[in-house]
Amino acid sequence: MLRKAEPFKIKMVEPIKLISREERVRKLKEAGYNPFALRAEDIYIDLLTDSGTGAMSDRQWAAIMMGDESYAGSRSFYKLEEVVKRITGYKYILPVHQGRGAEQVIFPNIIKNKGDYVLNNMHFDTTKAHVEIAKGRAINLIDEKAFNTDKYDDFKGNFDLDKLERFIEEHGVEKIVGIVITVTCNSSGGEPVSMGNIKGVRRIANKYGIKVFFDSARYAENAYFIKQREEGYNNKTILEIAKEMFSYGDGMMMSCKKDGIVNIGGIIAIKDDQELYTNCQSSMVPLEGFPTYGGMAGRDMEALAVGLEEALNEEYLEYRIEQVKYLGDKLMDAGVPIQYPTGGHAVFVDCKKICPHIPYYQYPAQAVCNAVYLAGGIRAVEIGSLLLGRDPDTGTNIESPLELMRLTIPRRVYTNRHMDVVADAVIEVFNDRDKLIGLEFDYEPKVLRHFTARLKPIKI
Numbered sequence: 046m047l048r049k050a051e052p053f054k055i056k057m058v059e060p061i062k063l064i065s066r067e068e069r070v071r072k073l074k075e076a077g078y079n080p081f082a083l084r085a086e087d088i089y090i091d092l093l094t095d096s097g098t099g100a101m102s103d104r105q106w107a108a109i110m111m112g113d114e115s116y117a118g119s120r121s122f123y124k125l126e127e128v129v130k131r132i133t134g135y136k137y138i139l140p141v142h143q144g145r146g147a148e149q150v151i152f153p154n155i156i157k158n159k160g161d162y163v164l165n166n167m168h169f170d171t172t173k174a175h176v177e178i179a180k181g182r183a184i185n186l187i188d189e190k191a192f193n194t195d196k197y198d199d200f201k202g203n204f205d206l207d208k209l210e211r212f213i214e215e216h217g218v219e220k221i222v223g224i225v226i227t228v229t230c231n232s233s234g235g236e237p238v239s240m241g242n243i244k245g246v247r248r249i250a251n252k253y254g255i256k257v258f259f260d261s262a263r264y265a266e267n268a269y270f271i272k273q274r275e276e277g278y279n280n281k282t283i284l285e286i287a288k289e290m291f292s293y294g295d296g297m298m299m300s301c302k303k304d305g306i307v308n309i310g311g312i313i314a315i316k317d318d319q320e321l322y323t324n325c326q327s328s329m330v331p332l333e334g335f336p337t338y339g340g341m342a343g344r345d346m347e348a349l350a351v352g353l354e355e356a357l358n359e360e361y362l363e364y365r366i367e368q369v370k371y372l373g374d375k376l377m378d379a380g381v382p383i384q385y386p387t388g389g390h391a392v393f394v395d396c397k398k399i400c401p402h403i404p405y406y407q408y409p410a411q412a413v414c415n416a417v418y419l420a421g422g423i424r425a426v427e428i429g430s431l432l433l434g435r436d437p438d439t440g441t442n443i444e445s446p447l448e449l450m451r452l453t454i455p456r457r458v459y460t461n462r463h464m465d466v467v468a469d470a471v472i473e474v475f476n477d478r479d480k481l482i483g484l485e486f487d488y489e490p491k492v493l494r495h496f497t498a499r500l501k502p503i504k505i
């Protein structure tokens with residue numbers, strides 16, 4: 046069969062360069078063994094995140110010129126609103142500056158009392174932080190199969206529906222203010238949630254009268270997996286699948302820096318709850334901005350309106366998901382343990398398996414990330430016990446069920462040749478894994494510590 050290439054050609058380039066190994070050793074030390082603190086120009090291939098790092102299309106750049114920068118009632122807002130309404134079927138649309146902007150507006154409006162629960166398949170870190178800032182409790186109820194990294198499953202982002210119902214019964218429905226479905230489930234590997242599971246969540250929510258929200262940063266990638274893997278969806282368009290999915294929710298938050306293919310932007314959309322909408326509208330003014338711009342420039346809303354459409358294109362999604370799989374396959378062929386199958390936006394390397402000699406409180410995945418930077422100038426990110434932080438009640442270090450290195454692939458930025466280079470570096474580290482050593486803190490921030498922590502290799 047004829048192989049398919051990236052479904053675009055490159056019109057503008059941004060040079061990158063690999064600094065010497067000696068320089069990388071020095072830079073990493075200066076960065077406190079935390080790749081977040083590296084300067085981007087000291088990185089060869091940057092797989093820190095797929096968030097806001099995508100390449101916009103010529104159509105998006107053209108749309109930028111059409112931005113209406115009116116403070117109130119901008120034409121660009123109405124264009125964006127029309128697109129979001131068409132995709133979600135929801136009535137009320139509010140733009141925000143990015144995903145966490147949506148979180149800081151929504152959660153204080155649904156969490157009424159200290160200790161109220163928000164249930165999620167798996168909270169993203171800022172989502173959990175905003176639940177906790179609003180004095181709520183963030184509970185993850187993902188199906189355990191997500192933690193079995195080497196065992197194939199079509200939908201490793203699914204809720205454990207029994208656990209979900211049991212939690213509601215045990216803690217009392219009056220304490221549960223919402224269920225959030227994160228599609229795809231970033232923290233378990235960018236793994237998809239099936240439509241069947243989404244319907245199951247809706248059924249339980251209806252039974253108890255609980256609201257359902259989507260954390261829809263990567264909803265188009267999720268829809269593509271549903272089309273590929275779930276019976277009854279193969280002949281539907283991605284838009285049809287997305288619309289059906291949103292029909293089972295009461296609202297959504299979206300970081301548009303992912304499946305909006307823009308460098309900044311976010312959305313809150315609410316199905317029909319007018320009270321929630323007006324509450325969000327008034328709280329967003331001091332936090333984000335007037336409700337027709339919410340932290341975005343008119344030109345950003347124009348680019349987003351186009352990007353949301355482009356992300357629903359099936360050829361694009363096929364290329365996107367295949368590129369992630371391409372890197373995953375190369376690593377698996379060399380014996381590197383990864384979350385299998387690969388999800389939508391990243392390859393997650395199972396570092397608990399790579400360095401069983403490093404305990405969770407010495408951050409094995411961070412050790413692997415650092416080694417990959419030294420090997421190839423590649424920046425990856427730790428998704429494990431460093432990120433998870435401490436128990437808010439007891440202050441003890443929490444052990445993450447998974448210690449992952451995320452190789453996150455920006456949209457439309459790197460070619461498969463870049464992926465080959467990434468694979469070479471990771472395989473080199475894997476083959477030398479016995480030499481990896483754990484890390485301890487030089488400085489530990491109180492909140493979201495992984496972003497600004499300074500570490501050092503433990504003395505042995």
Ligand code: F0G
Pocket residue numbers: 093094095096143144145146169171172227231260262300301302311
């Ligand atoms: N929800 C999910 C599922 C996310 O992955 C992110 C961000 C957010 C919410 C917050 O959105 O960054 O626009 O404020 N994820 C990025 C990442 C940062 O690297 O995975 P944001």
